[in-house]
Amino acid sequence: MGITNGVARRELLLALAGGAAAEGQVVTVARWEAAAQVYGVRIGKERWAVLEPVMERRRAQLEVLRRFRVAEGVEPAGGADD
C-alpha cells in the first residue's frame, strides 16, 4: 500500500524523516524496510512478501473510499437509530 515500484507515496513520505523524498520520486529504500517503518515493524520480512500483493489488491477499493466525497460536518454515527 502506497509503495509501488520504489516510488515514494504518501505513507512512505511519512516514514522518511523530514520528507527527504518528494512524492513520486524514485527511492532506493527496500520495500520491506519502508513498509516496516511505515507500519511500525509489526510484520516481518517474510510475511510482508505475502501481504504486499494483498495490500496492493486492496488499494483500488481504498482509493474509491478515499475519493468518496463526504460533506464537511458529517461525523461518524452511533447506533442505527441515531
Added chain:
Amino acid sequence: MIELSVGELGSLLRTRKVSPVEVVGACLRQIERLNPQVQAFLTVTGESALAAARTAEEEIRRGRYKGPLHGIPYAPKDLLATKGIRTTNGSRVTAEWVPEYESTVTARLQAAGAILVGKLNLLEFAMGSGQRGLVAPARNPWSLAHSPSGSSSGSGAALAARMVPLTIGTDTGGSIRGPAKSCGVVGLKPTYGRVSRYGVTALSWTLDHVGPMARTVADVAAMLQVMSGADPRDRTAARRAVPDFTKTLGAGVKGLRIGVAEGYFFEKVEPEVERALRAAMGELEKLGAVRVVAKVENAAICSPALGVILGAESATVHAERLRDSAGLMDPLVRERLEANSLYSAMDYIQALRVRTVMMEEMRRVFAGCDAVLLPAGNPAPLLETEIVQTDLPPAVPAAPRPDTFNLANLTGIPSLVLPCGFTAGTPTLPIGMQLCAKPFGEATLFRIGHAYQGVTDWHRRAPKF
C-alpha cells in the same frame, strides 16, 4: 417430528401430546445420523439436553408452561459463550476454551425454556474459509459438494438437515443471510442494537449482529421476541421497548409499499435468481402489496467502507491472538488479520463517515417505502471454490458474487432472508430473497415474510438423504 415448525411443536408440547424428551431425542438421532456428512455440529450436548428436556416435561406437566420456546431444541453458532460448554470460535486458537459465563442470548433462550442441543460449525472467528478449522467445513444438505455459505455455516446446514428447528447466527457482512439463502431457510439480521452481543466473540463492534434462524418466518419472530431487549452488559443494546411481534405477524401486506432495489444490487445476479425474485414480488402484489422503485444512491460505496471498518476492528479484536498464535490460524484468517492491521486511522474514520452518509440515504429511501426487496446473492457455490488460503485471485476465477448484504450491516437496518425458489437442473439449490426495513422495523419484515410463506411452500421442501 423433525419436520415440524416451532409453532407446531409448541402446540403439541403445551397440550402434552408430545414430550420435550421425544422432541430432543428426535433431534439427537437426526444429528447422529447426518452430522458425519453435513458437519453442522462441532459439539453435541446430548446428555445435558435430555436432562433439560426431562425438566421441561415436568414443568409443563405441572402447568408451568413458559411460552412458545419451552421444550424446543436449539443450537447457537459456536461463537456464543456457553457457560461450562466448550466454545471454540471454530478456531484451533480457542479450541479448548470453556467459558465461565453465558452469552445474554443463550441465557434468554434458556430462561424461555429452549433446550441447547449443541454448538454449531462456523468459519474461523466468523471470518475464515474453514480450511484449517477444528473439523471439516460444514456442507450444504441440498448438495454435499456445495457450500452452505458462511460464516454461520453450521447454523444454516443444521436447519436444512432437520437436525434442530432453531439456530443462532451472527452477521457482520451477510453471515446469517448467506447461509439462510444457500440452505433454503430463514435468517434475520436484526437492527443494530436490537439484540445484545454480550458473550459473543466480536469480529467488528460496528458491524456485528446476532440473529435468529429457523425454517419459518413465524419461528424466527418467536425467537427474536425472546432474544431482544436492553442489556446492561452491552451498551449498544437499545433500551427501546420490544414490540409483540406475534400481534402483527398475520396482518398481511395489503397497502405495504415494497421498493424493488433496481440497479446495483442486481449486478452479477444470475438470471434464474432475478426471475425468482420478480415472481416473489408478483406474489406479494397479488396479496395487496404495492410495488415501488427504490433507488439507493451510492450503494457501491458500502463494500469498501465495510471492508475498512471490519478490517480495522477485527485486527484490533484479535491483535493479541495474532501476536501469540498466528501459526494456529487458518492461513486466510492470518493473512486477513495481518493485512487488516495496516489500515490507517484516516481510512477508518472516512469509512465511519461514509456509514453516516448511507444511514441518511436509507432514511430517505424508507420515506418512500415500507420495505426494500433485493437479492440475497446467487445460489450456493461449490465448497471447493470457497475454501481458499488467500484473498489473491484464484487460478480459476470464482463465480461472480453480487454485493447485496453489506448495505444492511453498514447502516444497521434489519434484513430478512427467506427462500423464494430453487434452481433448475441437478443439483437443485435454494434461491433466497432479501427484505430490508427501517431501523427497528422487524415487525414489517415478519408481516411480509409470513404472508409470503402463507402462499408458497419453498420453506417446506427438504433435502433428501
